[in-house]
Amino acid sequence: MNELLTTIEIDVPFPKPPEVLSEEQKHLHVANIKQLLVQHNAVLIAHYYTDPEIQALAEETGGFVGDSLEMAKFGAKHPADTIIIAGVKFMGETAKILSPEKRILMPTLEATCSLDLGCPIEPFSAFCDQHPDREVVVYANTSAAVKARADWVVTSSIAVDVLEHLAEQGKKIIWGPDKHLGRYIQQKTGADMLLWQGACIVHDEFKYQGLQNAIKMYPKAAVLVHPESPEKVVALADFVGSTSQLIKAANELPHKQMIVATDKGIFYKMQQKAPDKELIIAPTAGEGATCRSCAHCPWMKMNALQVLSEVFDGDDKEIFVDPHLAEKAMIPLQKMVNFASDIQASVNSNI
Numbered sequence: 001m002n003e004l005l006t007t008i009e010i011d012v013p014f015p016k017p018p019e020v021l022s023e024e025q026k027h028l029h030v031a032n033i034k035q036l037l038v039q040h041n042a043v044l045i046a047h048y049y050t051d052p053e054i055q056a057l058a059e060e061t062g063g064f065v066g067d068s069l070e071m072a073k074f075g076a077k078h079p080a081d082t083i084i085i086a087g088v089k090f091m092g093e094t095a096k097i098l099s100p101e102k103r104i105l106m107p108t109l110e111a112t113c114s115l116d117l118g119c120p121i122e123p124f125s126a127f128c129d130q131h132p133d134r135e136v137v138v139y140a141n142t143s144a145a146v147k148a149r150a151d152w153v154v155t156s157s158i159a160v161d162v163l164e165h166l167a168e169q170g171k172k173i174i175w176g177p178d179k180h181l182g183r184y185i186q187q188k189t190g191a192d193m194l195l196w197q198g199a200c201i202v203h204d205e206f207k208y209q210g211l212q213n214a215i216k217m218y219p220k221a222a223v224l225v226h227p228e229s230p231e232k233v234v235a236l237a238d239f240v241g242s243t244s245q246l247i248k249a250a251n252e253l254p255h256k257q258m259i260v261a262t263d264k265g266i267f268y269k270m271q272q273k274a275p276d277k278e279l280i281i282a283p284t285a286g287e288g289a290t291c292r293s294c295a296h297c298p299w300m301k302m303n304a305l306q307v308l309s310e311v312f313d314g315d316d317k318e319i320f321v322d323p324h325l326a327e328k329a330m331i332p333l334q335k336m337v338n339f340a341s342d343i344q345a346s347v348n349s350n351i
């Protein structure tokens, strides 16, 4: 069974893109941020979808670039007192939940996510209450309150494994918030899932027709697709996977060209890992497309150098999570971390 819920309308205007900086301005900001990080014993951790200069700065200063869970795990292990999360708000919250004793700052707390916005705690919790026989599994792209309501939190890299495990146990599932990822997992695992109808505004705009045209134009290219994309787009993929899995695939697949359907911020790390490959962004334009995101998340883009330069100014950049909520959210997060460790241990024992 795979029932659908009604869509929650998101009525939030997109943020204005930050001002474009000259090379000289960029150099000045980079030098300033490097100095501030040392001065405040802070480490910069960036998501794959931030702009290339932010990812480069994280790497140059001993920080980290990764997906949301890898970011939080790196922060928890790092000795710095202060962690700067360049990403969107739920990532800062996850870092705070895993490192409650540390100060978590973000360049702007206004950087949000359409999946988080599309899954407010009250209606989601009410829906869960109507189905007490179902395990609640939520994607990492949710608020701390939604995580606290869940039995499991998963990232896209481990979602299929967790749902397979639950399906084998005969569990029935409520899945939220991404409808495309939920449908993909449901098809892969055969799990009995009720799907919340959220969507990522970036992946939702990759178009079947446009991708087909790109495939005609580059017939030897491999097509790499993130499972937050629509079903017909996923159906055209040679490889479907999370951000980290797509980067690995770009390196390992024999093709010289890759058409990539995910946020183009990923090209920084993908090109680094696969320097001899030509990366082509999957088209977002096509019949019915609005191209509101043009393959780059407007909220990720808010993490600009000039905003990062001011991260230690004022007191409105710090992430706080209610300790009671954090304690509850930690339970499903920890389940995922343990599940991932068990998988890794079983892989190692089979080597």
Ligand code: SF4
Residues within 6 Å of the ligand: 049, 088, 112, 113, 114, 115, 141, 200, 201, 202, 203, 263, 297, 298, 299, 300
């Ligand atoms: S790219 Fe999509 S899923 Fe990621 S933060 Fe932006 S809106 Fe959310």
